[in-house]
Amino acid sequence: MGAAVVPWWGVAWRQYRLERRMFWRNPSAAFFGVVLPLGLLAIFGAVFAGRDEDLDVIVPGIAGMSVMSATFTSLAYNLTTLRERGILKRLRGTPLPTSAYLAGLAGNAVANAVAQVAIVLVVGHVLLGVSWPGDWLALGVFVVVGVVCFALLGIAFSHAIPNPESAPAYVNAVFLPQILIAGVFYDAEDAPNIIHDIAQALPLTHLVDGLSGAIVDNEGLSRHWVALLVLAWWAAIGLVLAVRGFSWEARRER
Amino acid sequence: MMEAMTSGVPAIEVRGLTKAYGAHQAVRGVDFTVARGEVFGLLGPNGAGKTTTVEVLEGYRARDTGTVSVLGYDPGNRSAQLRSRVGIVLQSCGTYPHLTVAETVEHFAALYPAPREVGEVLALAGLEECAGRRARTLSGGQARRLDFALALVGDPELIFLDEPTTGFDPGARRAAWDVIRALRDLGKTVVLTTHYLDEAQTLADRVAILQGGRILAEGPPDALGASRYRVAWRAADGTAEERFTDDPTSLLAELTAEALARGERLEELSVTRPSLEDVYLELTELAA
DSSP states (O other), X not given: OOSOSOOHHHHHHXXXXXXXXXXXXXXXXXXXIIIHHHHHHHHXXXXXXXXXXXXXXXXXXXXXXXXXXXXXXXXHHHHHHHHHTTHHHHHHTSSOOHHHHHHHHHHHHHHHHHHHHHHHHHHHXXXXXXXXXXXXXXXXXXXXXXXXXXXXXXXXXXXXXXXXXXXXXXXXXXXXXXXXXXXXXXXXXXXXXXXXXXXXXXXXXXXXXXXXXXXXXXOOSGGGHHHHHHHHHXXXXXXXXXXXXXXXXXXXXX | OHHHHHTTSOSEEEEEEEEEETTEEEEEEEEEEEOTTOEEEEEOOTXXXXXXXXXXXXXXXXXXXXXXXETTBOXXXXXXXXXXXXXXXOSSOOOOTTSBHHHHHHHHHTTSSSOOOHHHHHHHTTOGGGXXXXXXXXXXXXXXXXXXXXXHTTOOSEEEEESTTTTOOHHHHHHHHHHHHHHHHTTOEEEEEESOHHHHHHHOSXXXXXXXXXXXXXXXXXXXXXXXXXXXXXXXXXXXXXXXXXXXXXXXXXXXXXXXXXXXXXXXXXXXXXOHHHHHHHHHHHHO
């Protein structure tokens, strides 16, 4: 047969490069991915200037939010758009292996998440005087688990969104309440009981909690195994729903 | 080598194909064969089952019953080898809006083991002037050319075109027809669905007329219904007369002999073979 199929890694790498290029060319993606977390950090940094306790909440909080927006928000939105525009169906008709395609998409989400967390940490340290993370291993573990969990949930959520026009509304209906109650902007322990209890069921709360432990409190992974467990639980739900509901074709066609 | 191994096999062979969506039986037992290098037209009104049939052949839909062979493969297995030898132009299908035309074609070229050169594909599809433009700025006709370019870039042996000119203005249709003729000249096998009779008549070597999920007639467009000739004339009292026959020679001899005996002329005498349109309308109205 000779070279009847293009090598997997080459295809996945090209897809990744393409996703990167499109990210920078899409003004709204670049804005929400880079400008928004930095802007929030700057605003809250100014508001909380000098109040180290609050700054120590804000930096891991916005890092966690960035992981969610780089994965959940962008995958839910992009996959809906790709599906409804018929781009997924077009790709389905080429020899592109599904796994290589998804690897390229995932690689892009990981690159965004890592870059944003790094930017938040550097800005937090240089401008706001927050110390460097105390536990790099725990930081790495939580970023990876957070990326996997929210990427799967984002793919799963795209199945529920009927068209690209309504995607921002659907995504924000999940994203905004979660960043408000999950302790991104204040210490979740200070919230009223009812909000605290709801927040405990949500994955972002536990991601922020784990990142906070790694960046600020230097507590190590052992103190945060519950958080890892909750994230793994959500990742498992995300995986099942992501695979089950996946459609290569636009809703309007079926 | 692949060519030699499979060149004796028809490009497509379909036997007893059926496909239902829930209670709706979209395809009800379809048989046809497409030879290599042939342009085959699937003609029929909307909802006749054309797209379902083609999407089974493309590997998008699982069939209910019947056997289907595409370049010797079962498309239901979705093998990468088969997909690298087939090009598909879907009915409505987007591209990445933020990429340029040339970038899009380059990206898709890299998915195939032996792609055509990007510049050559742009020229073939008539996109050279748009090469540097972002896909989202293209007109409908230009976007369709990009669809063609992406279907051609892998240098496929077989190309599916699902209603490639629906919604086009006449100029854009002519341009698309030129591309399809160029594909035939390259020796490609083309399967074309259309509800435009002139498109099938102009482009297809053979057509199958599909209605209600069944094939009503099949053959070269000029030969479909060729056994029935229409003989028309104006009688002496001015009324228009027509007769249909399998044997125009003897009918004409009869008519002219009678006319001469009466000392009349057969004004406006004509003998025509029915057009594809006549056959199509007759068949689809009978079946409806």
